[in-house]
Amino acid sequence: xxxxxxxxLFLLLIVTGMSGCRQESKNLRSDHIVTGISADFDYxxxxxxxxxxxxEVCTLIYPSLVKxxxxxxxxxxxxxxxxxxxxxxxxxxxxxxFHLRSxxxxxDGKKVTSGDFKFSYxxxxxxxxxxxxxxxxxxxxxxxxxxxxxxxxxxxPDDSTLVLHFNKxxxxxxxxxxxxxxxxxxxxxxxxxxxxxxxSRASELPVVGAGPFKVREWSRQEKLVLVANPxxxxxxPAATGTMTFLVVPEYTTRLAMLxxxxxxxxxxxxxxxxxxxxxxxxxxxxxSVKPVHNRYFDSIVWLNIDGDRYxxxxxxxxxxxxxxxxxxxxxxxAIDRQSIIDGFMGPDHAVIVNTSLSPAYKAxxxxxxxxxDFNPAxxxxxxxxxxxxxxxxxxxxKNGLRFSFELAAPxxxxxxxxAATIVQQNLRDIGxxxxxxFDESLIFLKNQNEFRYEAALSGxxxxxxxxxxxxxxxxxxxxxxxxxxxxxxxxxxxxDELSRPLESxxxxxxxxxYQQILNDEQPRTFLYYYDxxxxxxxxxxxxxxxxxxxLYNAYDWKLKR
Numbered sequence: 001x002x003x004x005x006x007x008x009l010f011l012l013l014i015v016t017g018m019s020g021c022r023q024e025s026k027n028l029r030s031d032h033i034v035t036g037i038s039a040d041f042d043y044x045x046x047x048x049x050x051x052x053x054x055x056e057v058c059t060l061i062y063p064s065l066v067k068x069x070x071x072x073x074x075x076x077x078x079x080x081x082x083x084x085x086x087x088x089x090x091x092x093x094x095x096x097x098f099h100l101r102s103x104x105x106x107x108d109g110k111k112v113t114s115g116d117f118k119f120s121y122x123x124x125x126x127x128x129x130x131x132x133x134x135x136x137x138x139x140x141x142x143x144x145x146x147x148x149x150x151x152x153x154x155x156x157p158d159d160s161t162l163v164l165h166f167n168k169x170x171x172x173x174x175x176x177x178x179x180x181x182x183x184x185x186x187x188x189x190x191x192x193x194x195x196x197x198x199x200s201r202a203s204e205l206p207v208v209g210a211g212p213f214k215v216r217e218w219s220r221q222e223k224l225v226l227v228a229n230p231x232x233x234x235x236x237p238a239a240t241g242t243m244t245f246l247v248v249p250e251y252t253t254r255l256a257m258l259x260x261x262x263x264x265x266x267x268x269x270x271x272x273x274x275x276x277x278x279x280x281x282x283x284x285x286x287x288s289v290k291p292v293h294n295r296y297f298d299s300i301v302w303l304n305i306d307g308d309r310y311x312x313x314x315x316x317x318x319x320x321x322x323x324x325x326x327x328x329x330x331x332x333x334a335i336d337r338q339s340i341i342d343g344f345m346g347p348d349h350a351v352i353v354n355t356s357l358s359p360a361y362k363a364x365x366x367x368x369x370x371x372x373d374f375n376p377a378x379x380x381x382x383x384x385x386x387x388x389x390x391x392x393x394x395x396x397x398k399n400g401l402r403f404s405f406e407l408a409a410p411x412x413x414x415x416x417x418x419a420a421t422i423v424q425q426n427l428r429d430i431g432x433x434x435x436x437x438f439d440e441s442l443i444f445l446k447n448q449n450e451f452r453y454e455a456a457l458s459g460x461x462x463x464x465x466x467x468x469x470x471x472x473x474x475x476x477x478x479x480x481x482x483x484x485x486x487x488x489x490x491x492x493x494x495x496d497e498l499s500r501p502l503e504s505x506x507x508x509x510x511x512x513x514y515q516q517i518l519n520d521e522q523p524r525t526f527l528y529y530y531d532x533x534x535x536x537x538x539x540x541x542x543x544x545x546x547x548x549x550x551l552y553n554a555y556d557w558k559l560k561r
Contacts, residue, residue, distance in 0.1 A: 029264075029559065030559055030561050031240055031241040031242065031559070032240070032241065032242040032243075032244065032559075033242070033243045033244070033264050033540065033557055033559060034243075034244045034246055034263045034264050034265075035243065035244065035245050035246065035263060035264065035265040035266075035267060036246050036248050036254040036257055036258065036263040036265065036266045036267075037053065037245050037246065037247055037248070037267060037268045037269070038247075038248065038249055038251070038254070038268055038269035038412035038413065038441070039247065039249065039268075039269065039410070039440070039441035039442070040220055040221050040222075040224075040247050040441070040442065041053065041054040041057060041224065041245075042054050042442055042445060043202055044057065044058065044061065044207045044215065044218065044224075045058075045185065045198075045202060045205065045207065046058045046062050046182075046183035046184075046185065047120070047123055047124060047129050047131050047185060047198060048129070048131065048198070048199060048202055049132070050132045050445065050449075050480060051441075051445065052460075052461035053267075053268050053550075053551075055181075056549050056550060056551040057224070057226075057245070057551065058183060059183070059211070059549070059551075060211050060213045060226065060238075060551060060554055060555060061207065061209035061211045061213055061214065061215065061226070062183040062184065062185070062209045062210065062211055063082075063083045063104060063112050063116075063184060063209070063210045063211065063234055064082055064083060064180050064181075064183050064234075065082060065083050065084045065087075065098060065117075065176070065179055065180045066079040066080065066081065066082050066083075066084055066087075066176055066180050067079065067080045067081070067082040067235075068177070068180065068464070068548055069548070070546050070547040070548050072546075072547070075360055075361060075362060075363065077173070077177075077464055077465075077548070079176045079180070082234060082235070083100055083101055083104060083112065083234060084098040084099060084100055084101075084162075085099050085100065085101055086098075086099045087099065087176075089172055089175070092169055093166070093168075093169030093170050093172075093500070093501045094165065094166045094167075094168070094169055094170070095163065095164065095165055095166065096163070096164045096166075096170075096172075096175050096179075097161070097162070097163050097164075098114075098161070098162040098163075098164075099160060099161060100112075100113075100114055100159075100160045100161065100162060101160070101233065101234075102159065102160045103233050104210050104232075104233055104234055105210060105231045105232075105233075106188075106208055106209070106210050107208055107210060107214045107229050107231060107232075108186075108189075108208060109231070110186065110188050111159065112184075112186075112210050113156075113159035113160070113187075114156040114158070114160065114161055114162040115156050115159065115187055116184040116185070116186060116187045117154070117156075117162050117182075117184045118150065118154045118156050118162070119184070119187040119190070119191065120182065120183075120184035120185050120187070120190075121137060121140075121148070121150050121154055121182060122150045122195075123185065123190065123195055123198065124136070124137060124182055125137050125147060125148050125150060126195045126196070126198075128195060128196040128198075128199065129195060129198050129199055130199060132480040132481070133178070133181055133182060133470075135470070135473075135475075135478050135479065136178040136179065136181065136182060136470075137150075137182075139166050139167065139168070139170055139174075139175075139178070139499070140153035140154070140164065140165065140166060140167065141153035141165050141166070141167050142167050152165065153165045153166075164179065168499075168500065169500050169501050170499060170500060170501070171466075171498075171499060171500060171501050171502070172501070173465070173466060174466050174469070174499050177464055177466035177467070178466060185208075186208050189206060189208055193205065203220070209229070210229070210231075210234055211229065211232055211234050211555075212228065212229055212232045212234065212235070212236060212237055212238040212555035213226040213227065213228060213229055213232075213238050213243065213554075213555065214226065214227060214228075214229040216242075221247055222246075222247055223244055223245060223246050223247060224244070224245040225242065225243075225244045225245075226238075226242070226243045226244070226245075227241060227242050227243075228240065228241050228242075235555070236555070237555075238554075238555040239542070239555065239556050239557065239558045240557055240559065243554065243557070246263060248263075249411060249412040250412065251269070251270075251412065251413075251414050254266050255272065255276060255535075258287060258535050258537070259280075259283075259284050259287070261537065264536065264537045264539065264540045264559065265534065265535065265536045265537070265540060265543075266534065266535040266536075267532075267534045267535075267550050267551075268550070269410075269412050269413045270413050270414065270415040270416070270530075270532060270533075271292075271532045271533045271534045271535060272289060272533045272534070272535045273344065273345075273414060273415070273533075274344070274345050274346045274348075274349050274533065275344075275346075277289045277533045277535075280535070285538075286537065286538050286539075287535055287536065287537060287538065288535070288536045288537075288538050288540075288543075289533050289534070289535055289536075290533070290534050290535075290536060290543065290545045291349070291531040291532070291533050291534075291545075292531065292532040292533075292534060292545050292546070292547070292550060293360070293531055294358045294359050294360035294463075294529055294547055295358070295461050295462075295463045295529075295532065295547050296459055296460070296461050296462075296529065296530055296532050297353060297356065297358075297459060297460060297462060297526060297527070297528065297529045297530070298415070298416060298419065298457065298458070298459045298527045298528060298530065299356075299457075299458065299459065299460075299524035299525060299526045299527055300331070300335075300407070300423065300455055300456070300457050300524060300525040300527065301448070301453070301455065301456045301457075301458055301483050301484045301523075301524050302319075302321075302322035302328050302331065302454075302455055302484055302522075302523065302524060302525070303319050303322055303451055303453060303454045303455065303456075303483075303484060303485060304318070304319055304322055304323055304484050304485050304486050304523060305317060305318065305319055305323065305451065305485040306318065306319055306320065306323075307319070307450075307451035307452055307453075307454070307485075310451055310485070311450060311451065311452075316485075316487075319454060320401060321403065321405060321454060322454065322455070322484075324386050325520075325521050325522065326382050326383075326385060326386040327382070327383065327386050327388070328521070328522040328523065328525070329372075329382055329522050330378075330379040330380075330382035330383045330386070330430075331379070331427070331522070331525050332354070332372045332522050332525040332526075333372055333373075333374070333375045333376070333378045333379040333382065334374075334376055334379035334426050334427060334429075334430050334432075335374070335422075335423055335426050335427075335525055335527075336374045336422060336426055337374065337527050337528060338352065338374065339374075340418065340419045340422050340527065340528070341528055341530075343418065343422070344414075344415055344418045344419070345415065345528075345530055345531070349530060349531040349533070350528040350529065350530040350531065351528055351529055352527070352528050353526045353527075353528060353529055354369060354370070354371070354372055354515075354518070354519045354522075354526050355369075355514075355515040355518040355519055355526060356460070356462055356468060356471055356472075356518060356526065357462075357468060357511070357514075357515055358462060358463060358529060358547075359529050360463075360547060361465065361511075363508070364507075364508050364511040364512065365515070366511075366512040366515040366516055366519070369515060369516060369519040370519060370520075372522075376426070376429060376430050379430050380430050380431075383396060383403075383430070383431075386398075387399075388403060388431075390431055394431055395431055395432070395433050396430075396431040396432060402433065403431065403432045403433065404432075404433035404434075404435070405433075405434060405435070405454045405455055406434075406435045406436070406437045406453070406454065406455070407420060407423060407424065407434050407435070407436055407437065407455045407456070407457060408437045408438070408439060408444060408447070408448075408453040408455070408456045408457070409436070409437070409438055409439075409444070409456065409457040409458070410438070410439060410440070410441045410444040410445075410458070411438045411439065411441070412441070415530070416457050416458075416459070417438070419457060419527065420436050420457050421436070423457070424436055434455075444456070448483045449480055449483070451483075451485060458483070460481065463547045463548055464548075465498075468514075469495045469498055469499060472486065472488075472491055472495065472518075472523075473492060473495065474487035474488065474489060474491075474492050484523040484524055486521065486523035488517055488521060490513075490517060491514065491517045491518075494510050494513055494514050494517070495514070497510055498510050498511070498514070532550070534550055539560045540557055540558075540559055540560075541557070541558045541559070541560050542556045542557055542558055543557055
């Protein structure tokens, strides 16, 4: 009874505080933007990041070669100058030359040079650092052991010139996308840190950048406070003095804080639910909802390998359930994806997909593939053909093994929580025991990277075609986004060819083959691409969100007085 009374009193104080502080927060915060997020960043070091929001924040802190921009009308991405003023490619596609700005400074006053980029590429290569983007360097000239020859492949004739030499012809877009993602760290700081200790000491290492913001405070699991970097020319100091990212795991609390004015933006983990977005139009007209289209997809990752055996001995053996593609196809037929969309997002905010490719790329979409409509009867038929038959308790079994497993998902995401319950019921209906498990985001990411989940409901921001080429790869140990450990030699070959300069017809044909393999194999049950609805106070001016980033121009955001 005392516990109930205490909880009620606590909630009353929160609600009262929120309503009372609405006007106060507006008066006090004219140069301080507060953004609510569901989970903390994994790292603030570009060598180590994996989460998409961490990457977005790093682009506000660190220098990068170019600035990508998405042309919605053309459905294509172009690049504009950033740290690189201009660039040139050799006719054979094996060399790229970047002319760098000479006026960019690290926040401690040291000049950003081509040497910082070369030094950082050496760190990205280090296996102990285990960067999720390490394999980008495999396109450079190689040493006899098959690793990047940084010394020969990266030339720095002077502080403002960076020359890259590749071991094969590369598409210009691949070069710009991949090497733009390899944001540098400051050589004069990291040269004194043993590379083998960078990951283990990540929490104590300095965060020194050259972008529009710099870090003032990072309290893990609580908040990240950025302040304007007065010396930045990439592209300029942030328009707002302070930007705080507040970690609020519970969605309803984040939404209440946006309504009350305690936070100015609500982003990540699905943003605002469509139902709440519709309600806000009438109840809170001072809140603007901005959709990010065609960037994010949710899927159920079926682990193709025996995770325990791989961790213990590095032996690749089929997973007891999902090593069989017939089973994976059955799972997709068994899941009512349209029901998830209709029940949570609404048909205007999501589209069913059967591969990882974004619907934004209509010109190369393969429209001739099997659609995998919701069909429990077909799912049962496929499972029966794979040897799974009902046991005494109604649960499918094969050679004494019950079809019973855990489906993991991260906490704090109402869309995925809703989808997980639908999936659980759908699978129960065909005789599969699916138990739900929800883990804190960073634990979820770690477990997935270590192949500890046989099934996981997770998502990716897969906005660019070059990124599509790193999601998959049979060398899954070095492809952290291939969390299903899916291997397919033909897909490897297609990915390799798509990395090269190609005429448009050949490129389109390869992309259709890429989709066909994923559609046939179903290494994941691709659920849908969805609109992430980001919420912003209308006091927050100059906000631009797009396919590439929610924080695309956060350095320009400004609160109206």
